[in-house]
Amino acid sequence: MPPELANNKPSPCAQKSDGSDASKSVKTHRGCEEQVKKVEQEEVARGAQPKPSATARSTPTSETATVIAGSNRASVITALPPPDPAGRVPYGQDASQYTLTFADEFDTELSTAVWNDYIWYEAPNPTKNYAVEDGVLKIWPQRDASGNFFNRTLDTDGRFAQTYGYFEIEARLTRGKGTWPAFWLFNHIADRRPEIDILEAYPGGEGWGRMDSSGVHIPDTFAPTVWPAGNQGENHAGTKMHQTGMDLSAGFHKYALKWEPNRQTFYFDGKEVLSVNVSMGDPMYLLLDLWFGSASGTPDDSTPQGKNNAFEVNYVRVWAPNE
Numbered sequence: 001m002p003p004e005l006a007n008n009k010p011s012p013c014a015q016k017s018d019g020s021d022a023s024k025s026v027k028t029h030r031g032c033e034e035q036v037k038k039v040e041q042e043e044v045a046r047g048a049q050p051k052p053s054a055t056a057r058s059t060p061t062s063e064t065a066t067v068i069a070g071s072n073r074a075s076v077i078t079a080l081p082p083p084d085p086a087g088r089v090p091y092g093q094d095a096s097q098y099t100l101t102f103a104d105e106f107d108t109e110l111s112t113a114v115w116n117d118y119i120w121y122e123a124p125n126p127t128k129n130y131a132v133e134d135g136v137l138k139i140w141p142q143r144d145a146s147g148n149f150f151n152r153t154l155d156t157d158g159r160f161a162q163t164y165g166y167f168e169i170e171a172r173l174t175r176g177k178g179t180w181p182a183f184w185l186f187n188h189i190a191d192r193r194p195e196i197d198i199l200e201a202y203p204g205g206e207g208w209g210r211m212d213s214s215g216v217h218i219p220d221t222f223a224p225t226v227w228p229a230g231n232q233g234e235n236h237a238g239t240k241m242h243q244t245g246m247d248l249s250a251g252f253h254k255y256a257l258k259w260e261p262n263r264q265t266f267y268f269d270g271k272e273v274l275s276v277n278v279s280m281g282d283p284m285y286l287l288l289d290l291w292f293g294s295a296s297g298t299p300d301d302s303t304p305q306g307k308n309n310a311f312e313v314n315y316v317r318v319w320a321p322n323e
């Protein structure tokens with residue numbers, strides 16, 4: 001199945017997929033999307049804001065999201081902040097090896113000091129299809145003024161980035177053909193586009209779920225994928241379609257990455273699902289999004305719209321390794 005891009009243009013990276021296995025053939029390499037964009041679109045997207053640099057430039061805080069003071073650095077810790085008073089620890093890991101550096105529990109409203117609501121190479125979409133309520137971030141499928149399902153991205157580009165550590169969310173996924181919820185890490189540094197997909201699900205894709213009695217696609221599978229070279233055209237370093245046997249839209253589960261200098265290990269509810277020996281040393285920022293298409297198919301009237309079919313995120317937490 002050829003990947004389908006939102007703009008229906010062929011992706012140079014997608015053409016690298018050889019289709020020899022299910023997981024590879026369905027991937028639309030997210031970091032490749034901007035290859036087909038014009039440079040001027042990049043400049044429009046962020047307006048007067050400076051381009052993100054290799055390290056985050058500020059230490060924003062808010063009532064709901066916290067970037068721990070002094071933590072906006074790559075991988076070297078010179079002074080450890082005090083223990084997290086809330087006692088949050090990386091699930092299933094040795095907590096003594098980590099220090100919390102970023103946490104959003106989504107307790108009140110979305111912090112615009114921490115999150116951008118569109119990705120750097122696209123223009124904003126005024127249709128509001130996200131909210132923070134009931135202690136969770138919700139991003140739901142909705143058509144915009146032109147009638148199209150559009151990709152919604154919330155990211156910390158220019159606000160928070162980190163190299164190495166433990167990255168965890170607790171989330172439940174959307175159902176429905178065409179929906180494509182994800183949690184991933186990315187950066188754009190000169191011509192490099194390093195990317196680590198911690199969670200991607202394609203509820204409408206064959207092998208990614210099942211159809212319920214009303215014809216709605218239910219997700220039971222997700223995949224982590226490692227893209228060391230970003231959009232320089234190389235293949236991924238590792239991926240796995242992990243079949244959970246559960247309806248991932250019915251309840252919250254933990255999706256996590258332990259990122260070490262020479263290895264990345266991915267977890268589902270604390271259990272390892274994939275380990276890849278790979279070296280990636282760039283700082284990367286966080287993305288939570290609900291996109292459409294690719295292996296999940298084209299969303300249509302069978303795709304449940306609205307807040308009741310949201311990609312719901314209970315929290316995002318990041319720890320740095322103690323060294």
Ligand SMILES: [Ca+2]
Nearest residue numbers: 105106135314
């Ligand atoms: Ca929460």
